[in-house]
Amino acid sequence: MDPAAPPPTLALLDEQVTHCRACPRLVEWREEAARVKRKSYQDWDYWARPIPGFGPPDAALVLLGLAPAAHGGNRTGRIFTGDPSGDLLYATLYGLGLANRPESVRAGDGLELYGVRITDPVRCAPPENKPTPAERDTCRPWLVREFDFLRPTVRSMVALGGFAWQALLPVLAAAGYVLPRPRPAFGHGAHVVLPHSDGGPLLHLFGCYHVSPRNTYTGRLTTPMLRDLLATAAETAGLTVRR
Template sequence: MIDCRACPRLVAWREEAARTKRRAFRDWTYWARPVPGFGPPDAPLALVGLAPAAHGGNRTGRIFTGDPSGDLLYGALHEIGLASRPVSERVGDGLELYGVRITNPVHCAPPDNRPNAVERTTCRPWLERELVLLRPGLRAVLVLGGFAWQATLPALATAGWQLPRPRPGFAHGARIALAAADDGPPLTLLGCYHVSPRNTSTGRLTRPMLLDALGAAAEAAGLRPGTPPA
């Protein structure tokens, strides 16, 4: 994945951001490549976001790391006991996730944080493969936002779960039981607004709402959130 150059617009943008940088990060050497998922490969819970931020994951090389969205998400995961620390700064900072894997439907930073539908489709095989690899232990998927929802549904079908007809639309608080297409385990699909500054600054998504969504997803996955490890 990290050598992929399939989307010219995204390749140009991620590399341009690494050249120009932000003043606060002028001493950083940016990752400037596709950003892979993060978390244990046998996680029973998966979170699906949107795409790396140009000066967040595109800089640090780790998903949701080094930007306000990641501050909120990892802080909430730590609060319910699914992350080892509340801050995600860079690779090598000691952060661990417990029972949770985080991935994106688009793995390169897009201009204006908005990948297009063609880029989503082009990148979808990576999400499909990740879900296939997670499938033996995966019990729940929490999708952050409508864009990711549209990418995740067909990826889940490819990975071995049956989708209802008509396909369910995205909604915050959505909860759908998916049967396996074979004799494998079922899956619970849940929806949550994305943790973007736009959503949080307007109150569309509050910290209590996020904690509720993460708690419901953890419960569906059979995890037991509790006091964060010391």
């Protein structure tokens, strides 16, 4: 499918994303993971396709990750679902009053987000969770088009990790936001306010360490750190949270 051919709604864009086969290495890996499976998931029928964003089309807060996990989103069909990263993220959103329940099991399980949308710069599971720069750039038009739909309502974005931060900056520039020079550096708690060239509403960009086990198990990112940053980003976007 061609992300340059704009569909009329975000829901149709999400459907288009799921048919993309633009990156041969990622297609091979996501489908191989679905054939081999983990021992504990032998009874699962893996999704094994690109993962669309998740959340309402009029979200005020957007969270950007990295890419689906081979036995997480690639299995369950939903971003940040089926692995420890997603367990922490959705439980935190629920605790803040931004989700209707604390766990995400699979696409279509009834989970809802309130004012929040989650998406990735790379939509397919990469080997060793490491997409290449070329794969990131090939996938970028999907994110550009997604942001076109979200721009009227989004007021805050959180980049979960340095990869997301770097992937997001050219998307925001393409959308007309004025980026400072030199380009803002990623860091946990980084906060950049971006004006739009047409004089539209400001966009608040926040940096947050990724919710991967590598960060959470070592204490680099704690639950209170994540909760505080997401609460601040949500409040900046005009959402009401439970502090």
